[in-house]
Amino acid sequence: MNPLEKEVKKICKKYAEDYDSMDNFISDLNQGGCASGMIGELVYYEDTTKFYDNFETEIWELLFKCADKEYTNPMKFIASLSESENVGNMEQLKNLLVWFTFEETVFQLFDQEQES
Secondary structure, eight states: OOHHHHHHHHHHHHHHTTSSOHHHHHHHHHHHTGGGTOSGGGSSHHHHHHHHHHSHHHHHHHHHHHHHHHOSSHHHHHHHHGGGSOOOSHHHHHHHHHHHHHHHHHHHHHHHHHHO
């Protein structure tokens, strides 16, 4: 487990305590995403910028991995993520990438646990 995955898992455990089960937490995250504000550490640009700066390498590794599946490069993949988001500066771009990375990491970790 890389440092990003460890941090995401720690944050999830904290917020999942307010739910009957991890399944319910994952369901809410799947429906509303980080944009819903349900992950307090990732609400403000200051926080998402800090998260991005701390995990930049892992974020880009995940972007390359996900882009590999459907797109020819990560920039086209990022463009597909930003279709419904206003990305006009680096702060907004980092926010978009952090939200995507957090959500994708949660879903991947959850899938791995379900398979075990």
